[in-house]
Amino acid sequence: MNPLVNDLLRQLADRRKEVGMSARDLAEKVRVNRQTVAKAESGEVPPSLRILTAMADELGCDVRIVPRDGAA
Amino acid sequence: MTTKPPLVPHPTVVKLRELRTAAGLSLQGMQEEHFIPAVVIGSYERGDRKPSVNRLDEILHIFGYELVAVPIGSTVLPSGQAHVWTHDEAATVLASIAAFLATDGPTRVDPAVLADVTRRIAEQRTGGAG
Numbered sequence: 244m245n246p247l248v249n250d251l252l253r254q255l256a257d258r259r260k261e262v263g264m265s266a267r268d269l270a271e272k273v274r275v276n277r278q279t280v281a282k283a284e285s286g287e288v289p290p291s292l293r294i295l296t297a298m299a300d301e302l303g304c305d306v307r308i309v310p311r312d313g314a315a
Numbered sequence: 316m317t318t319k320p321p322l323v324p325h326p327t328v329v330k331l332r333e334l335r336t337a338a339g340l341s342l343q344g345m346q347e348e349h350f351i352p353a354v355v356i357g358s359y360e361r362g363d364r365k366p367s368v369n370r371l372d373e374i375l376h377i378f379g380y381e382l383v384a385v386p387i388g389s390t391v392l393p394s395g396q397a398h399v400w401t402h403d404e405a406a407t408v409l410a411s412i413a414a415f416l417a418t419d420g421p422t423r424v425d426p427a428v429l430a431d432v433t434r435r436i437a438e439q440r441t442g443g444a445g
Contacts, residue, residue, distance in 0.1 A: 304387060
């Protein structure tokens with residue numbers, strides 16, 4: 244698993260807990276099963292871009308492209 | 316039965332060509348230097364195929380970028396940090412813009428748009444209907 248993507252997924256998992264949403268609720272909103280959300284958050288199975296952005300959207304976040312630290 | 320609107324591809328994908336050219340990389344260069352087939356990158360750029368999150372991040376990494384999740388409504392600063400505007404900050408900025416618009420200088424900002432944004436912020440502050 245790409246460590247940068249892992250960070251992003253961890254951010255979203257933290258955000259879900261912050262807003263008090265269960266993995267089941269998030270899965271229902273994104274229209275996937277709970278296992279997909281759980282495996283995405285743990286980094287076990289990276290989600291598709293569609294699911295990632297849908298998860299972020301439901302959690303009140305945008306997925307953006309930003310310059311990498313230290314990149315030219 | 317309620318039907319949710321279809322999920323649309325995220326706009327991050329459409330910027331790939333722009334980012335690649337800004338990095339001075341050709342499709343052929345991506346293939347030769349980074350071992351990602353030119354036809355694959357081309358299909359991502361055209362939107363014919365959607366990259367996996369890992370593949371997208373791999374490509375962005377080559378271009379000097381990364382994916383982050385930021386709260387909706389925040390501004391990503393040049394440093395890459397997300398800044399969430401407080402209502403007071405937003406109000407100050409809007410007041411500055413309004414003052415600018417009130418001058419005789421040339422402007423391309425539609426005052427009606429500004430009024431709409433101001434109204435939305437006011438609604439948020441008061442917990443009004445969104």
